[in-house]
Amino acid sequence: MAEHYFSENPNSHEKIREFEAFIRGIKFRFRSGSSVFSKSGIDAGTKLLAEKCIIRPGWKVLDMGCGYGPIGVMAAYLGADVVMADINRRALQLAAENVLLNGVKAKTVLSNAYEHIADSDFDTILINPPEKAGLEVCIGMVRDAPAHLKTGGFLQIVSRNRVAGKRLSSEMKAAFGNCEEIARRGDFSVYASVKR
DSSP states (O other): OOOOTTOSSOOSOOOEEEEEEEETTEEEEEEEETTSTTTTSOOHHHHHHHHHSOOOTTOEEEEETOTTOHHHHHHHHTTOEEEEEESOHHHHHHHHHHHHHTTOOEEEEEOSTTTTOOOOOEEEEEEOOOGGGOHHHHHHHHHTGGGGEEEEEEEEEEEETTHHHHHHHHHHHHHHSOOEEEEEETTEEEEEEEOO
């Protein structure tokens, strides 16, 4: 069976790729590799979330399922206090390298969803959910998010507009009592829910 980006310990031969990408008009450099999500460049969903998410300097941010780290690196560049979490050890190592490569500060945590995330006072949680891992994994990330947000904090997720996006936005409304589409581009939407 082929490995996918939701594997904790990828065994495939590691092929590293470096590339530049612009997010919010800022040029970043990233290292990516085999057995991580969107290894050749920033995918459309991640880019939309990185460009349109609501973020402020000084905020405590959780980049859940960070992959090689484009969202967390961007948030740290903007002055947020960032925790980047992923189940994939290879992706997390690349995220740590990308933090250094871009001269920002962020903490990396090996975690299957919120398993090793003890904090309950994040201002925002940013997620491009791992849909290939299954919709139930993604729904779990939504349902468990309120326990890790402070009052007034919010969850921001990007998803395809069709089935997954509709289901996840519905789950966000059930978990938080509210959900709003804050951005849309092509097949992707960014949804936000506030913890009240």
